[in-house]
Amino acid sequence: MYDLLPDRLPWYVVGPGLGFILVSLFVIANQPLGASGAYVQTSLFLRRRGAVAAWRVWYFVGMALGGFIVSQVLREGAEVRSGYDALRAVFPLGVVVPMVFAGATLLGYGAAVAGGCTSGHGLCGTSQRSPASAAVTATFMTTAIITTFVLRVVTGGDL
Amino acid sequence: MKLNLIGLLFGALFGGLLAGAELHEYDTIHAMLRLDEAHVFLIMASAIACSAPVLWMLERRGFTTPFGGEFALSRSMPERHHWQGGALFGIGWAVAGTCPAPALVMVSSGAMLGLVAIPGIFLGLHLRERQTRTDQHVGDGEHRDLVSVRR
Numbered sequence: 096m097y098d099l100l101p102d103r104l105p106w107y108v109v110g111p112g113l114g115f116i117l118v119s120l121f122v123i124a125n126q127p128l129g130a131s132g133a134y135v136q137t138s139l140f141l142r143r144r145g146a147v148a149a150w151r152v153w154y155f156v157g158m159a160l161g162g163f164i165v166s167q168v169l170r171e172g173a174e175v176r177s178g179y180d181a182l183r184a185v186f187p188l189g190v191v192v193p194m195v196f197a198g199a200t201l202l203g204y205g206a207a208v209a210g211g212c213t214s215g216h217g218l219c220g221t222s223q224r225s226p227a228s229a230a231v232t233a234t235f236m237t238t239a240i241i242t243t244f245v246l247r248v249v250t251g252g253d254l
Numbered sequence: 255m256k257l258n259l260i261g262l263l264f265g266a267l268f269g270g271l272l273a274g275a276e277l278h279e280y281d282t283i284h285a286m287l288r289l290d291e292a293h294v295f296l297i298m299a300s301a302i303a304c305s306a307p308v309l310w311m312l313e314r315r316g317f318t319t320p321f322g323g324e325f326a327l328s329r330s331m332p333e334r335h336h337w338q339g340g341a342l343f344g345i346g347w348a349v350a351g352t353c354p355a356p357a358l359v360m361v362s363s364g365a366m367l368g369l370v371a372i373p374g375i376f377l378g379l380h381l382r383e384r385q386t387r388t389d390q391h392v393g394d395g396e397h398r399d400l401v402s403v404r405r
Contacts (some may be wrong), residue, residue: 097308104275106293106294106300108274109277109301110298110301112271112299113268113271115301115305116264116267121309122319123260124257124260124320128264128359130268130288131379133265150260151261152259154261154265158269160269160272160362161270161272162269162273162375163356165269166278166364169387172364173364175366176364178360178364178365178367178368179365180394181280182280182284192370194350194370195350195367195370196374198346198349198371199377201345201349201373203346203374203375203376203377203382203384204342204346204379206353206375206378208382209337212256212354216340218301222303222305223309224306224310224329225328226331227331227336229355230372231332234340235341236344238340238342238343238398240344242349243287243288243348246348254276
């Protein structure tokens, strides 16, 4: 709407910013800022299973809201689009949709097995100096880079 | 009640920063994993470099948090499920080019394929829940007793 943030924010703003909110939530509520935990709680809430940590459902909503404020209000409103430009340049939509769904299912399952994702283990767990989180982070970084390399080879360097 | 507002606020701050750095774009994640760009690596490294020493100092000091009782960090040793889950997560992350938080921002930024990713993440989490029939792994990395903070 307002085009106040035309360029992407540099790492030296976003990284320390994430560190600041991560520490703040520990100081205020003694809780890690894990996103897959918010999915789990939101799923329990939607299925009306008991013992839901309601604030994590609000946290789930907040992530989408914050993204909306930055990308639509502070920036020149991004139009409705498909996203995934680099992937769509290589594959037709009929391949992209099942590929994204399968990848997302696999990462959701993996996050549940590992007990956390990029935020829970990658940022919060490592910041707490947890060996398990460091192991998860090193593992997913490695397999993600290898998988990307394999996709690149399979597509003849297009992806 | 207040805690719900805190949840909303921290979610918005987190989502806003992800959008600011364009971490919700497939192309950003893909460029990192192709090792074309250091942007995301630097974000993760600098976030940890900023927060770990502060958390360490606060842990040594010790105090009572307003909403979560005694300030305490949690650590655990790697077990087999950590390696297995991490490996599967990484493969999915590379294929889908997103992870749980950025997928939400993807949709609110107008990228409609995020609507394909989010149900997939829910399905994956649900499959594991059915498999284990336990809420032991709630997905916050080093996680906490959720009941104690319900207000």
